[in-house]
Amino acid sequence: MALRLDDIDYFLAVARHGQVRRAAAALGLSQPALTKGLQRLEKELGFPLFERGARGMTLTPVADQFRQRTQTLRASLGDAIKEAADLHLGAMGTLRVGVSPLYADRLLVPAFLQLHQQRPAARLRLMINLNDTLLAALRLGDLDLSINAIPRTLPDDLQALTLMKDDLCMVVREGHPLLSRRRVRLQDLADAQWMLPGPDVAARRGVEARLVEAGLPPPRVAVEVSNTAAPLSRLLAHSDLVALMSEANLAGPSGEGFAPLPFAEARFTRAIGAVTRKNHVLSPLALRFLEILKEGAQ
Known part of the structure; x- marks a missing residue:
């Protein structure tokens, strides 16, 4: 064969x-x-x-x-x-990391700066993308680890180390007509227009599932983004679109001018962590990087 x-x-x-x-x-x-x-x-x-x-x-x-x-x-x-190629090139100090755009500055950058001080010869090969793409690359062996939101159901061949909590919120601009209502409910979003990532992204699927559970039609997506909505914040600020934003971003400078929708179904509880493959022996460099991430989270 x-x-x-x-x-x-x-x-x-x-x-x-x-x-x-x-x-x-x-x-x-x-x-x-x-x-x-x-x-x-x-x-x-x-x-x-x-x-x-x-x-x-x-x-x-x-x-x-x-x-x-x-x-x-x-x-x-x-x-x-990869190991044979690294030995041939003399590049055993290469760390392959994937990270969600939301956590590049907050988690990856400080951890790698510390690693770089300890291991100056270390090299970083970085992939910045959404969770689904990162986990697929990790499972194929293209990454040593990935820093992203941990799926509610993690594939059997993966394991995760929780680093922080960061809920995902449905948000609108301050002054949005929805916020003037005495009580806002999920049903009020039946006719809303959205800015959301593509249909293969877990966050988009979460919104769709929540609307379906409430007996509502799928979200009417007016703007579909392929990566992160941060560059399009002005679009959200000058329209009546509904979008998703992490709680950490909402509390920072990028969240100025926006407000979370005030009802329980508008929030998605999430854990952010470092995901690795089970039964895969990480290099000493990758293990040290994981230790630094864990120390920083504590």
Whole structure:
């Protein structure tokens, strides 16, 4: 059996995204190329990998077991390749970290400055992105650790060290018509327009779920942002859009002129932490960085 490594990566990407289109976009491939890779892999294995339906691609029971084993082996292979490359280049002091844009300045920068003082030869390879992208890169072995909001349900192959609490709030500009009401309820957002991240982002899914639970239609997204809404704060300040903002940002300079909506369902409780892979031996450099993060949080 001659399995191609890129076909394994295609399979894992489709399993993660649930659609060929999204997986191809994430990998930077055309859909026909990815589909051809899946067909090639199914032919080599001798069994179908996905059940194809109107809502996307669902793993067959056999393929689900295959995915679990393959994902672990793929991450280990990625580590072996990286270690060999690092030894060849003499770059064993490279730390690969992913971080959410919200916590780059607050958590990553002070921790790495301290690490840099202790290990001047250390190099940082940094990925700044949203949680879903960071965790996907971590699971593939492209990162040593990721600093972001910890999902309510963490994948079985990951583990997290909590560093701080930082709730996510639904916010509007000060003077927004909603704030003039005697009592604001979630139902009052039925006709609201929103500024939200894309549909694959956990925060967006959280808003959608909360509205559905209340029997309301999905949010009417007027502005969809791919990364962080901070550069678009002026847009929020001069409109009646509803958006999401972390409690820490809301309490700082970037939160001036904005107010959280005053009802319980407008708040999402979150823990922020450092996420690593289970059963993966971190380098001494990565372990020291985790220690510094933990000391800073305490």
